[in-house]
Amino acid sequence: MRGLLVGIGVAVAGYGGWLLVSTQDAAAVRATVLWAVVAVIVHDLVLAPLVIGLGWVVRELVRRTGVGGRVAAALVAALVVLGSVTLVAVPVLGGFGADPRDPTLLPRDYGAGWWLVAGFSVLAGTALAFTGLLSEERPGRSDRGPGAPRRRRPHGS
Amino acid sequence: MSSPGGQRVRVPRADDFGSRLRSAALAVRVGRLLGVCFALAFVTGVISHYAQLDRPPLPIPTSPAWGYRVNQALHVLSGTAAVPLLLVKLWTVYPLLFTRGPRPGLVPSRALVRVVLERGSIAVLVGSALFQLSTGLANVTQWYPWSFSFRGSHYAMAWIAIGSLLVHIGVKLPLIRSVLSRDLDDTGADRPTAVAPGLLTRRGLLRTTWLTAATAAVVSAGGTLSVLDxxxxxSARRSGGPDGLPINRSAEEADVVEAASAGDWTCQIWYGDRSVDLRRAELEQMTQHTVTLPIACVEGWSASATWTGVRVRDLVALTDAPANAEVAVTSLQRRGGARASVLPPNVTADDRTLLALRLNGAVLSLDHGYPARVIAPNRPGVLQTKWVQRLEVVR
Structure with a gap:
């Protein structure tokens, strides 16, 4: 099964590579590969460290203010939702590609849209956290009993 | 990360990452849905490419009329949902980037070769996945900050992404099976140092991830379906709404304003050496038909509209050509994409395939293809040729 998956995968990816070099000129192939390489670098060396930094700030904030676990969980969930959606919406929020000759492209008020998403993120994070779906009163409890795999009820407390 | 203060900055090690959320138990579960999203985006993308072929080996049926619309909606919704899933997936496995491999000796060991191949395949997977998602999102707003062909590279990279995904699943299959057979909170597959509780539980992070994927899909790509609009x-588009039907290329962008507004415009219909020229007034005097059909763009937006005009099969009949003819459509547009299309025999013969003169009861606007445009069921928007100049029966 593993060998089959790997074999088919190599063949399919190889077909993609052949498609790339056979349908585009060398400059376009280089630009394509460069885009993929830069995307990996931007993720691994810019975005991921930024998220780690943000995580550290949030943990420090929680530690110093002494807010409860559920407030902290609501904050984290809201940041995950809003941060990801903001990243997805970069072309829209930046108005990139907009053309005055085509008013049907990017027709909405995206600033207002972003604030709506921000409000929704906070509400949804709070709702999930305060119904006990994100954190526990006693974190790590289920790790204690060795070899006792069991489905915990997340809001059993 | 440990020891943030006081010490010299160094490259982190995998052991520096202590959160028990950075676990294979989460990576596998998020990866499972991510794999489903990639598979959906891949299949719908391949269907969309096939639908754009001039002469597909097997004709695409004209019913259901909403088929292509749903295909494109699935494509952009699954692709958009994949962004947060990929980000969370990469977050859970990020420490592995800093795992030390075996030391390279003079003679490469089997273990070293294995590590190099495995990491290489993951680099290809992550690179192609990030390529697909970033270029796809930019394409939705027609933003092309690159020098390659979006269509060509996005299509080729899709095969590379799905192929390297299969390799990745093959390589990780024992881990996937073992993790999925145990509870989410099981620590058997974790790094020994990954024990610190996070601000969320593992279930909490999973729930947040599902919520994020759903939110991203709906708020960013929901404009593709009127129910989500x-x-x-x-979303970069509206599915209908007060601004009416979206347009992909305006008459000004296509540089056809002058030709399309000219009073002496005629639609030429050719069959062999026979030809018929019809002015717009003459087209309006022919039997008019009204159909409600969606227009669905390859970029993912779609909207339904009511079109009125002459059946293409009636026009073809004027030249005594058979009703199930293949018809080449040419636009007044002189350059750029979408200036020509081919109606396969089953499309020409369909009663709903019109040379449309009116849209939602009003005369077609220049931007929607005045004086006349093609509208046919279950076709990519790029093939619904605007500013029609000529219909030629090819065979």
């Missing part, structure tokens, strides 16, 4: 506050 009102929630799609960050």
């Amino acid at each position: 009102r929630f799609a506050v960050l």
Whole structure:
């Protein structure tokens, strides 16, 4: 099964590579590969460290203010939702590609849209956290009993 | 990360990452849905490419008329949902980037070769996945900050992404099976140092991830379906609404304003050496038909509209050509994409395939293809040729 998956995968990816070099000129192939390489670098060396930094700030904030676990969980969930959606919406929020000759492209008020998403993120994070779906009163409890795999009820407390 | 203060900055090690959320138990579960999203985006993308062929080996049926629309909606919704899933997936496995491999000796060991191959395949997978998602999102707003062909590279990279995904699943299969057979909170597959509780539980992070994927899909890509449009506050298009039907290329962008407004415009219909020229007034005097059909763009937006005009099969009949003819459509547009298309025999013969003169009861606007445009069921928008100059029966 593993060998089959790997074999088919190599063949399919190889077909993609052949498609790339056979349908585009060398400059376009280089630009394509460069885009993929830069995307990996931007993720691994810019975005991921930024998220780690943000995580550290949030943990420090929680530690110093002494807010409860559920407030902290609501904050984290809201940041995950809003941060990801903001990243997805970069072309829209930046108005990139907009053309005055085509008013049907990017027709909405995206600033207002972003604030709506921000409000929704906070509400949804709070709702999930305060119904006990994100954190526990006693974190790590289920790790204690060795070899006792069991489905915990997340809001059993 | 440990020891943030006081010490010299160094490259982190995998052991520096202590959160028990950075676990294979989460990576596998998020990866499972991510794999489903990639598979959906891949299949619908391949279907869309096939639908754009001039002469597909097997004809695409004209019913259901909404088939292509749903295909494109699935494509952009699954692709958009994949962004947060990929980000969370990469977050859970990020420490592995800093795992030390075996030391390279003079003679490469089997273990070293294995590590190099495995990491290489993951580099290809992550690179192609990030390529697909970033270029796809930019394409939705027609933003092309690159020098390659979006269509060509996005299509080729799709095969590379799905192929390297299969390799990745093959390599990780024992781990996937073992993790999925145990509880989410099981620590058997974790790094020994990954024990610190996070601000969320593992279930909490999973729930947050599902919520994020759903939110991203609806608010950013929901404009592709009218039922989701009102929630799609960050979508690049409207599915209908007060601004009417979206357009992909305006008459000005296509440089056809002068030719399309000319009073002496005629639609030429050719069959062999026979030809018929019809002015717009003459087209209006022919039997008019009204159909409600969606127009669905390859970029993912779609909207339904009511079209009125002459059946293409009636026009073809004027030249005594058979009703199930293949018809080449040419636009007044002189350059750029979408200036020509081919109607396969089953499309020409369909009663709903019109040379449309009116849209939602009003005369077609220049931007929607005045004086006349093609509208046919279950076709990519790029093939619904605007500013028609000529219909030629090819065979």
